[in-house]
Amino acid sequence: MDRSIIHVDMDAFFASIEQRDNPKLKNKPVAVGGKPNSRGVVCAASYEARRYGVKSAMSSKRAKRLCPKLIFVSTNKHKYKQVSNHIKSIFKRYSKKIEPISIDEAFIDVTGKEALEIGKLIKKSIKNELDLTASIGISYNKFLAKLASDMDKPNGFTVISKKNAKDILKKLPIRKLWGVGPKTEKELNRLGLYKIEDIQRYDSDILVEKFGKRGLELIEFANGKDNRPIEWKSKSQSIGEENTFSHDTLDREVLNYTLNKYSLDVFKKIKENRYKIKTITIKIKYEDFNIETRSLTLKSPTDSLEIIKSKAHFILNNKFNINKKVRLLGLTVSNIVYPNDPVQLRMDMDGFM
Ligand SMILES: [Mg+2]
Structure with a gap:
């Protein structure tokens, strides 16, 4: 079936809520986000503001330049939630x-x-x-x-x-395909592909050779196929690795090696899902079965292997006082930031702007 x-x-979710709740903002260009003099970022723009080219993730300063009458409203995450x-x-x-x-x-x-x-x-x-x-x-x-x-x-x-899927798809630019950002678009343009119909007709072997698994996905999407299920079971709240050593150990080299391995495994999982994480936790079970956990929360979310690895080692070396043999070592990352989350996007931008 x-x-x-x-x-x-x-x-225009955030902006529409603000316009709904404050009649003075109705039919006006509104930006929800940081103020232009505070190095803030626009989280959402009303349709009236979009007409001036104001977009989410744009610096508030630039938005104000594009639309001098723009009204800034600070975010009210609790209300949006x-x-x-x-x-x-x-x-x-x-x-x-x-x-x-x-x-x-x-x-x-x-x-x-x-x-x-x-x-x-x-x-x-x-x-x-x-x-x-x-x-x-x-x-x-x-x-x-x-x-x-x-x-x-x-x-x-x-x-x-x-019935109408393939026809609707035909005339659309390739950037309308799921997951095609500016970078992939450029690469596809280089092959002479601009519209989805170009991909419908293109040699699938070449696309697969060039883009691997993603190439296959592009062909499927271009032809209106997408078998991905609705993921309605709640998302994972943390990702982690832990193992009991075959012999209880106090050997730093073994602990460090294990932590490096876990960091890489966890990194691969978050990359695969396009997650970012904020909290890193180390768990140790000692030879006497006592368990200790220590964590650290970053200022801004990360998906960097180097950061995860270095913070994991930092916790192990500075937040534990290991004077018994270790039976089990674990690494967990949590406080996950999921892709497409505009609230989190703003936090991200704040981190490096
Ligand atoms: Mg929306």
Whole structure:
């Protein structure tokens, strides 16, 4: 049976909430984020501001230059989170298979149900209960549902069916394919590929040779195929490695070697999932079965092997006083930052701006 996937994307989420709650901001260019004189970053821009080229992740200073009348409002994460939870409770009326991909976007698997009807009801409930608008995309897989919700923003409602998928895809620029950023776009342009139809017709062997597994994915997406399931079970809260040594040890070289190995394993997992992490924890179980854990939290999230490794060693060398043999050593990273999270994106930018 074909799947039915709904993608819901709130329109200018943070900015719309602020405009809703403060009548003075209605129909005005609004930027939620840091003030222009504070080296801040725009987290979200109202549609009125977007007309001037103001975008999220842009420095507030630059935004003010583009749109001198821009009104800055500071972020109210707690409020956005509450609205986000309310939206999620609306989704839950229709399916338990919900995959949030950021604070204001989610996939809902409604396979076997009346997808169009449900899509309309969700839109109506969001309007009635929260006085906000969402754009809805409905299709038979995740990629196309997300593409659909973006086609008629704001307040859109778009369905991509199996019949019209390939035709809709054809004329779109390749950057509309999931995961194609400016870098991949350039590489594809170099092969003479500009529109999705160029990929539909291109030699798949060459793409696979050039891009590996991603090449295969590009071909599938270009042809409207995407078998990725809705990941509705809650995301992992931490990633870690631990092992009991075959002999209890006090040998620093063994501990250091093990920690290096764990760092690499953990690094690979976070890279694979495009996560970043903020907290690093070391656990030691001694020969007498006593357990101690020590952690360290970074100022800004990281996905760097060097940082994870050096911090892990720092904890081991400075936060423990090892005077008994070690039976088990463990390394865990937590405080995970998931991709596409605009709130976290802002924290990231703050870190190096
Ligand atoms: Mg949105």
